[in-house]
Amino acid sequence: MSIIKLNEIPLRTSRNFNINNIKLENIEIPSKIEKFNNFKIINNNTNVKINEIKKDINIKYGVGDILINQIKDNSNINIEIDIEGKNKETIILEFELDDNNRNLVDNINIIAKENSVSNVIIKYVSKDNKFYHNGICNVTAQKSSKISITILNLINDLSDNFYTISNIINDEASVNYKIVDFGGKNSISNYYSNISENAVNNIDTIYLGDKEKIIDINYIAELYGKFSKINMNVEGALNDYAKKNFKGTIDFKRGCSKAVGSENEYCILLSDNVRAKSLPMLLCGEEDVEGEHSAAAGKVDAKQLFYIMSRGFSYNEALKLIIRARFNKVIKKLDEDLKNIIIEEIDRRLK
Amino acid sequence: MRQKTYLDEINTNMYDIKNKDNYEYKAKKGLNKEIIEEISRQKNEVQWMREFRLKALDMYNKLDLPTWGPSLEELDMNEIATYVKPKGNMSNSWEDVPEDIKNTFDALGIPEAEKRSLAGVGAQYDSEVVYHSMKEDLIKQGVIYTDMETALRDYEDIVKEHFMKCVPISDHKFVALHGAVWSGGSFVYVPKGVDVKIPLQSYFRLNSPESGQFEHTLIIVDEGARLHFIEGCSAPKYNKINLHAGCVELFVKKNAYLRYSTIENWSKNMLNLNTKKAIVEENGQIDWVTGSFGSKISMLYPMSILNGKGAKTEFTGISFAGKGQNLDTGFKVVHNAPNTSSVVNSKSISKNGGIATYRSLVRIMPKAKNSKCSVSCESLMLDSYSKSDTIPFNDIRTEEVEFSHEAKIGKISDKTIFYLMSRGLSEEEAKSMIVRGFAYPISKELPVEYAVEMNNLINLELEGSIG
Amino acid sequence: MSNTLLEINNLFANVREKEILKGLNLKINKGEVHVIMGPNGAGKSTLANVILNNPLYEKKEGNILFENENINNLKTDEIAKKGIFMSFQSPEEIPGISVMNFLKYARHNITGEPVKIFAFKEEIKKYMEELNINPKYMDRSLNVGFSGGEKKKNEILQMLVLNPKLAILDETDSGLDVDAIRTVSKGIEMFKNDNNAILIITHGTKILKELKVDYVHVLVDGKIVKTSSGELAQEIEEEGYKKYKKYDIG
Structure with a gap:
């Protein structure tokens, strides 16, 4: 047990603000990861192949090296989802932590092939006890593919939740996320997108913090392509002694002319003891773009x-x-x- | 044509008059105990101030450079003379100011502005104030406006009570540096209930190459009093780095009002690492109006600490980053009492490879029930070689707040340019009009001469970059 | 001396590589009021934008002559200075520049003569009164927060102040209620004389009831397919453009 620093922001600001990263105390990162058996895969699409194979991890940011390395070295779930064609049926992955499956270290790779259409739900739930979850969802959306991904974090309040999402979104592809971030004693999530020409990325996230929960959300979108689009929408409510950090970065890279980016965060405060931090960054190296962000907090x-x-x-x-x-x-x-x-x-x- | 006439009228070189480096005393370059002691000796200072300087030097040596923001690699304190005493003594009459120095301030229009529209003027040249004067009736009402050295002699108790209490030397490395080598600056005290109806202005001019300016401004606006203070700064351009690490401490007492306006046009070899902070008591108000045009690197975030119930602050700022400039500016506010409010309106323009960053802190403490904060930032990019970043940090620690933050980034729309051109404006005129309109919320807050000066600076900055 | 103000010969123009105008001809003389009508997408607004040389539109072929001078390659501001004014379908908002300052600046820029502030203010006041514009608008930022109707009236105000030789009114009447249309028509009447001309682009006919019109042109698929006297408008209001679409040979 010691202090670990996670979720570094892509461009540092004053150290006194205490927002450049999240420092967590007393986090147990289990060193021994046993087999994880309590999961279900539902797939009724003939064009979707799901295999349990381990892929190399190659990501730009991520929650933190210590956790990413754990997945690299020690993952107990390795799934590759290979999507072709237009798929009507939702692909569902469901993981449940319980006394026989205490630690989940999952490495999920999704490849949406050219022109494919798909819908994926990844659900994390748990029985009542102290468990551990550290996962990666790594998505490659090939040209003109369309994919919707819903991620549900509904694990209990004793367990920690660490999650990294990384997307490479190629020309004309569209990747839409819905993220429900309710569970965990600490829930630390990192999101990265690399967005090419005419590609679209939407993220809608809801979070809910109660008791002494710490929520740290670090979303980074880099717009590289002309006419690329990003839309981040984060809504949440905080109660009791919960703490939330929302760090959202939209980075307009030189050359992404006509790109559009927007970022909105709204936090409802339900108790006088909550703490809500936000850092909605807009970084801009291209003249011909439209970028906006807004953040608001207050009572109902x-x-x-x-x-x-x-x-x-x-x-x-x-x-x-x-x-x-x-x-x-x-x-x-x-x-x-x-x-x-x-x-x-x-x-x-x-x- | 009115605007064009303005352009023709400005002497583009008025900021760039270089006088011979003609000083009475110039400290050795670098920073050590001996140099600090020598500065103190030159100033013939009281013991506690000498000790304070040495304590600050210790702090400076302990603190690290910031790990964020623009790189300060170029700054080599061994190449900077921290104290340059100009020839002649502080005077209450322009006649007595040495000829070359007077000519500089004449060219900058300071004596002229004093006659026309100011209640008092201070003028600092390198490390010392060379001129200070205020209208008779204000003196009669008990208003004090003088240089810091005089204040330290004549009002030692007040200075001792307030000096670097608002901005402690532990704040950051350059505040510690300031504490060690500070020199010059203005001291203002406005007694209870006195309304200073026309502004006071201090003008800071750095002439000496490879040197620094570390003026200290201390303003106390007592209960129910009102003041508008204007600060102007400029320097001619040299090839080597100059450093400005001033410190502004403002005490706004119960029901008092202070407006602090700055037009900053340092030369583009200047590192501007200035610290400004105000502590506001019950129902008091501090308004900041800031135009940042000059310097090579600026790290400047005026801060309001709202300590009293119902205290208010407004920040209205614009920065214009051109070729070779990295302007990291913004605002900090801490709401520390109930019913406090803050309004932030920030604009930035970047062009020709300039980098403009808005960086901010909004902190609403648990005590600050029913507080309100609204922030709006807009950034305009004039080309794709430039950069514009918005890095606002918000930290809310109570439920009873209304907090909102909005930011926008983008370029001048082609449609708007076409619309204006269809009314007979050339492309350059159209763009310049749009930029002036963009800056209007700031220029309208300034006295008219300064608004004109700001528009001139905008036109100067735009010249050659458009079309 | 010739009486012709505007002459357009065989004009072809594209918007983002799509061909919109396909060989348009038009001639407008001093003292005339012309109306161009046509279905959505026929190229009406394109025509106005191309005359003013909006860089978003690309002229492919043909000539635009103004007072016998070819203005094909002039920049928008140069065209404005020649005496062509366009009232925009959706006028741009310019924060921080007041209506008064803008008008003063634009008038000075067009005429090249100094503007006498006091007399000019009086002149503007008079126009504003005629156009039913609240005098407070003088100090408000140009078009910022104006309603659709207020923006259109502001365009007419600018037309009166700049007093061009040819005024092109692009859908100035669209989205306006009856009272506002009457006010706009009043402004146009005030402007009109024997030495200038007006080109009204519209898809409605309401405004035409308020004004005396010399020619009505029907624009379909990038070409003028019929030109006639004022009564044509009435016929179109009743029967639509169906009849003319067959002229479209594609």
Whole structure:
């Protein structure tokens, strides 16, 4: 046990701000990783091949070297998903941590071949005990492919969650993420996209922090191609003593003329003891682009609350309703079962 | 044509008058105990200040260079003379200022502005203030406006109570440096309830090559008083690096108001590592208006600490980074009491390979219930050789806040240029008009002469880069 | 001396490599009011933009003559200085430059003569009154936060102030209510005289009821397919453009 520094931002700012990285104390990184058996793969597409093979990891950022190296050396799940053609059925990967499968160190590689269309859900859940999750989702979207990826982190509040997402998005491809970041004692996530000409990348993330949870989100999008697009949308709520850092970087590289990037973060504060930090960076080396970001934080709108309560809802019910409404953008397109799981989780965490 | 006339009228070289390096005393280059002691001896200072300088030097030696922002590799303290005493003594009359120095300030229009629109003027040349004067009626009302050296002699208790209390020497390396070698600067005290209706201005001119300017500005606006203070700075361009590490400490008491305006046009061999901070008490207000045009590298983030209930701050700033410039500027605010509010409006323009960075801190402490903060930043890129970064850090530690931050980055739209050209403006005129409009929220906050000067600087900066 | 202001011969023009104008001819004399009508995408706005040489549009072939001078290769501001004005379909917003300062600057720039501030202010006030524009708008940033109708009235105000020889009004009437259309028409009436001319580009006919029109041109698929007197507008309002589309040989 010691202090580890994770999630370095791509361009440092004043050390006094304490935002360049996240320092975590008392983190146990298990050295012995046993086999992980409790997972399910659902794939009803004939054009999608899923193999359990280990791929080399070659990423630009990532949560932190110590964790990336653990995956390189010691992963207990190695999956490659090879996608061709247009696929109607959702591909689902589901992992459940339990007393026999305590540590999950997963290395997932997705290759969306040229012109392919697909939809992937990766779900992490757990039984109640202290477990550990450290994973990578590495995506290559080839020319003109379209892929939607939903990542659900619903593990318990005793366990730590570390997650790295890395995307290479080639010309005309479109990669859309929905990320539900609810679980974990500490949830540290890193996201990187390299975006080429006419390619589109959307990220919609919702987070929920309660108790003493630490959420550290570090999203980096580099726009290299002409007419490339990135849209980051992060919404969350913090309760009790939760801490959240949102670090979002949109980097317009020279030559990405007509690129468009936007980044929005909204954080609802539900307790006086929360701590919400944000660092929405726009880096720009190209004149002919449109970039914007916004960040906002505050209490739930009192007028809205009053309006809903006047219709007979309790304060707490009204609160949940408002938060659910804000999260709806991410939730609404999920299938009913998943949606219900998420809504239950919101209700449970907001008591 | 009005605008063109302005352009023709400006003597583009007025900032670039180089006088002979004609000093009474110039410290040896470099930084060590002996040099510090010699500066203190030259100034004939009280013991505690001499000790303070040495303590600051220790701190300087302990602290690291920043690990972020523009590279300061070029700065070699062994090549910088930290103290240059000009010939002649501080005077209350321009007549008594040595000829070459007076001519410089004449060219910069300072004595003229004093007659027209200022309540008082201070002028610093290299390390010492050469001129200080204020209108009679303000003296009668008890307003003090003088150079720091005089203040240290005549108002030692007030200085001792406030000096580097707002900006402690441990803040960062260049504050520590400042503490060790500070010289010159202005001291202002506005007594309770006094409203200084027209601005005071201090002008800082660095003439000596391979030297530094470390002026210290200390302003106390007592309860219910009001002041507008303007700071101007410039230097001729030399081939080697000059350093500016001034320090501004502002104390805004209960119900008091202070506006602090800066037009900074250092020459493009200057490293501008200035520190400015204000502590604001109950229902007081500090407004910053800042135009940054010059310097090779700037790291400048004025800071407001809102310590009293209902304290307010507004920051309105523009920076214009041209060829070879790396301007890392922004604002810091700490909300430390209930019902405090801050409004930030920042603009930056980069062209010809210039780098403009907006860097900021907004911190809302648990005590600051019902506080409000709104930030808006806009960056304009005039070509693709330049860079423009926005790095705003926000740290919210209480639920009872309204916080919002917005930023936009982009170029002048072709459609807008076409629209203006269809009204008979050439492409250059159209672009220049759009940039002036972009800067208007800042220039409108300045007294009219300074707004004109700022527009002139914009036009100068744009010349040759467009079309 | 010739009476011709604008003459366009066999004009071809592209927008982003797509051919929009395909051999357009048009002649406008002093003292005339012309109307160009046509379905969406026919090339009406393209024509206005090409006359003013908007760099987003590419002239492929043909000539544009203004007072017998070829203006094909002149820059937009040079064309404006020759005396052609365009009222924009969606006028640009310019933050930080007030309406008053802009008008003053533009007038000075076009005429090359000094602007007498006091008299000029009075002149603007008078126009604003006629056009029902709140005088407070004088000090507001150009078009910033203006409603659609206010922007269009502001365009007419600029036309009156700059007093061009030829005014091209690109969809100035679109999106306006009856009162606003009446006001805009009033502005046009104030402007019109025997020495200038107006080219109105529209897809509606409401504004034509307020104005006396000399010629109506139907523009379909990049060409003028019919030219006639004012009554043609009435017919189009009733029957649409279907009849003319067969002229499109493609």
